[in-house]
Amino acid sequence: MLITPAVIIDYDIMINNLITTQRECDKRGINLRPHFKAHKTPLLAEIQERIGAIGFTTAKLSEAELLKEEGFKDIIVAYPIVTQSNVSRLRELSEGIKVGTIVDSYEGVDVLNNGFEGSKLDVYIKIDTGLNRCGLKSSDDIIAFAKNIKLKRNLNLIGLLTHAGHSYKCSSLAEVMNIGQSEGKILLDIKNKLKASGIHIREISVGSTPTLNFVIDVQGVTEVRPGNYIFNDNTQLALRTSKMDNCALTVKTTVISKKESGFIIDAGAKTLGLDKGTHGSNILEGYGKILEYPEAQIVGLSEEHGFVNSQKQPEIGGVITLIPNHSCVVMNLAPRVFLNKNNKLENIENKGRLLNY
Structure with a gap:
């Protein structure tokens, strides 16, 4: 009997998501990272690589270090590396494999250049195309910044990189499409300005799951870096960038108590997370979509309890299925993950769980 809460990945749906995206990228000559x-999960990364991924993107160095330990050899750490201790880790990481990272400050450029004395590090200029997080805006003096990088003997400027995370705040698919087209065009415009100043770059790297199907049609984009596309989730459903049939990750949870307004489940914040939309967008009501009771709403979470408002009440002890708001958070929290393949559950190890440094 399955012990709940349990995170289940449908193998067939996941594979279909991966193959479909890889095929669309291959058609256009765009690399998928x-x-x-x-x-x-290294096991899932192996599958992605086998299907055609050229390498991987990570947020944190600890994730990249795990990938290297597992035998992967092409990694971009898409996060500002600005301290000497982390530069030392990055240099050690780069020994024997291909590694790149991003820069968006003169301080970051200097610390990387100093830390890679006698070596060479590939860097991308991070561009802020609307998320207002890290990155230089197109109105900044990117030409001067790029020229400064070109003066550094230990750095190799190879591209521009962005993440259109503001697409998660869209209220319509048309908005998502506009952002997707814009993120590619902004980077290409900067590339052309750099070229006119004598600075040639090779890579235009973009990435977010919502904008994926739109930005790949912007001619000149060389690489996309989606993450959530492997599973999809309730956020993608709300954005209309995915359908229910493409949601590969679900959570099985048990009804443990009944209330006048509904019932209580054994999946709480430590299973589902507290997201109501990525990047604080709050586009969702509730904390997941219950498949058996589509009218029900998960209105609140304690650490280990979920509060569900519902006119219909399942039996206590009954197991129900939900699509979480943010599958990436669920994977980071889950101590056990099951792969449902040929109607058999295989316990797989998400070795990168909780790696955040």
Whole structure:
């Protein structure tokens, strides 16, 4: 009997998601470099690589270090590395494999250049195309910044990189499409300005699951870095960038108590997370979609309890299925993950769980 709460990955749906995306990228001659933080599982990374991924993106060095330990050899750490201790880790990581990272400050450029004396590190200029997180805006003096990098003997400027995370705040698919087209065009415009100043770059790297199907049609994009596409989730459903049939990750949870307004489940915040939309977008009501009771709403979470408002009440002890709001968070929290393949559950190890440094 399955012990709940349990995270279940439908193998067939996952494979279909991976193959479909890889095929669309291959058609356009665009490299696919998935974001490892979406699943944090080397076994799934192996599958992605086998299907055609050229390498992986990570947020944190610890994720990249795990990938190297597991035999992967092409990694972009898409996170500012600005301390000497982390530069030392990055240099050690780069020994024997291909590694790149991002820069968006003169301080970051200097610390990387100093830390890679006698070696060479590939760097991308991080561009802020609307998320207002890290990165230089197109209105900044990117030409001067790029020229400064070119003066550094230990750095190799190879591209521009962005993440259109603001697409998660969209209220319509048309908005998502506009952002997807814009993220590619902004980077290409910067590339052309750099070229006119004598600075040639090779890579235009973009990435977010919502904008994926739109940005790949922007001619000149060389690489995409989606993460969530492997599973999809309730956020993608709300954005209309995925359908229910493409949601590969679900959570099985048991009804443990009844209330006048509904019932209580054994999946709480330590299983589902507290997201109501990525990047604080709060586009969702509730904390997941219950498949057996579509009218029900998970209105609150304690650490180990979920509060469900529902006109219909399942039996106590009954097991129900939900699509979480944010599958990446669920994978990071889950101590056990099951792969449902040929109607058999295989316990797989998400070795990168909780790696955040």
